[in-house]
Amino acid sequence: MLTGKNLIAGEWRNGAAQFTAVEAASGAALEPAFAQGSAQDVADACAAAAAAQPLYAALPLSQRAAFLRSMAAKIDALGDTLTQRAMLESGLPEARLNGERGRTVGQLRLFAEEVENGGWQGLRIDHAQPDRAPLPKPDLRMRKIPVGPVAVFGASNFPLAFSVAGGDTASALAAGCCVVVKGHPAHPGTSELVAGAILAAIHEAGLPEGVFSLVNGTENALGEALVKDPRIAAVGFTGSRAGGLALMGHAAARPVPIPVYAEMSSVNPVVLMPARMEEAAEALGNAYVGSLSLGAGQFCTNPGIVLAIESAATTRFIATVAEALAAIPAQTMLTPGIQSAYAKGIAAIAGHGATLVGTGAEGSGTCGRAQVFTVSGTDFRANPALGHEVFGPSSIIVTCADMDEVAAILAGMEGQLTTTLHMAPGDYPAARDLMPILEGLAGRIIANAWPTGVEVTHAMVHGGPFPATSDGRSTSVGTLAIDRFLRPVSYQDLPAALLPKALLDGPSTVLRRVDGRFETQG
Template structure:
């Protein structure tokens, strides 16, 4: 059944139309008209979320788990239509959208299981010691409580898993926090149909419609109104460094500053250690090319930089990567703006001092083909622009003189989402020397793999020191991400009847 968007906002369980409208710009097929967001609509959604918060925060873990499971069911019920509109809007292949939908529903159900278990509450109890000398101790109990309404910004590169019902929304709802989503203009139809699924789940369970709202489109003023609304208590964001930093600064300047959990970008360096380069440099070059071009390089964990010791092994690595990238045809990027930014980034890279072009391509419009460059460590460290993310299938090889210079290069990186070691048994001492730097640099350190797969699991960390994210003590993927939307509350000498149900005896 073909899906035709209704084009309305979803405010507290109701469809709301508004003027003016904007027309979507899909990769294929016709565009559709959508109501444009405004600060007034944001205020309406935030007021509804604020009103819904006390009741939602008081729901049981089982009630919230049932909501998450029901949202997943409603998304699956619309699966074919989601794939249809998603592929049209983004140009992503059907298999990618189907897999991403499975990840989206999977993380909703994972959070349902997580909160049913209850361990995330971190419940603690220090019993009263009335006879303790020199002073008695009161009865003290502690547990994690939801912080309040959360603003979520949909991501451009993951129209499902990081958008309307993505990881930020799933974690906030699991915690007991209402959500106001600012839909991404690149895929408004996809955002709408997923929003419809959330609204349907709330209605089916008889829950307050204010628990969820979706505001579509609008100028920068809409996002600014959302993060500065006094009823919003935290923000989840996945996007560009510039846009995220602007919102982060607004959150910090509020009369009541709030946490801004922004995932902003990363070049995800890959260190090819000497023994691995000697044993399988060509294979590593081919594998790196595959990771660089996966999803047209539009992954925040795209390993954009490889560091290798200069010499024949580096020659074999770069030659294999170059040949593999030559075979990759131009592919459609998510938006025209992203494609132009990619080409601009490639031009900036090519003009850098000491940069050698190994593979240049011609692509225009919304398409992108791979680029590959190389540079010496000295020239790389002398040009900070070379360390900036170019979002797309572009790779840069840094040739270091020796392992000592590899350690120096490692120390020069800013915060990253990931750092990778390609290593063999003979590289263990060098890897051990690198590891403390990589731990400080990145939220995830991996060996003998590629970072473009992010497992949704209890142990996953998708975050890192700035500028990879704005809060390196948090993750936006995995069950630990719920902690972003909780805060500890201590209850001293409260009667049993006043304690939250999860702290009461029995």
């Protein structure tokens, strides 16, 4: 049963003020009422995290990995209880949330394997050369260590995979960092269930309870207090550009600034190359509508802009889109606020001169209606507002005069999470010319697929140049996400008795770079 309490370093704590979650589909209040976290809750959680940090960071990698696997097992064991609560709070369908639970526990297990692998430590050994002239060379050894306690902000659109135990939390814990989560106010019940599973895993592993805390609340001041707490060393955030920029401002204004890894805004441009359009305009139109309307369009990788060259094939594509849209039902959006912002965004697109191609079925309440617009390349370039993200099931088809105009539009766009090329072999020369632009534009380049959906693997990059993320050198998905919460430390001429075990000479099962060469011994 839900308690409505915050979890502060193992203590389920009430608050002086309360708020209620609402059912996404109806707007009706859900039981129980939840405690509003306070500045004191934040301070206590951060103090406990700082106290637990040295012990957790020093944990043997095998034990850290076992803890991550225990988290995965206990979250998975919540089963239908977790799914049903998340359905109420988010309006997302059962199959989607069951899949998201699988992704959540799967990435915890993937990070457990990564922790045991040890390569993420970046181990390097450069042996001394005392006889080198004109000066001797010192002994230098390097590894990456955890930065310290991390603040994580739960996302609205992924109440499991980007929330309390999502990718930011998983990668921070894998790096050896304690975590304080600011739960998203739209799904506090879901957050509490997951937090309880994490606490059970902490107890099972015999870890300090300060390793993890959850603070819920609706006030922006709560997140501000968390980012400004001097014991927090880094921040993970997925949400709006306004929210991400606000956190970045708070972090930069601290006496000791800290990094904020924020995923914020992306329209994920898709280029429909001419030869591919000629052979598959109708198939592309149907697949496009399926992608943009998936999950009521509430994906950070939604195809918000499609670029195509004016042609008979493009006309067929647009006609197919209009027909396919008519069969798309209105879908419940995550929150009334998101639905309201979506309606305003759609109105803004129309107000900037875009022509409506077609719409999905009309809905009521907090439902979002799929809508697609079209505009010429000339008008799109003349109106930068058309390139702004509208979070929901909408998109703009930009009809261009030729590939030069396509290239010019892409070169003028803001940083993106993804960009996509739909192409046939005859398009490869033109696509090759676009590649330098695409590499500078986005963190992931996709061929002949649609961007919705992010695979959790070692090679995945879910990041991109600003404003897709606050730091285009990072990713929030995949094992490389661990790098955000590590920093390098070099040890010069330290005696063996003071060196970390992983940097001692002798056999090693971990990939290391020794005197400039990568080698695995043992």
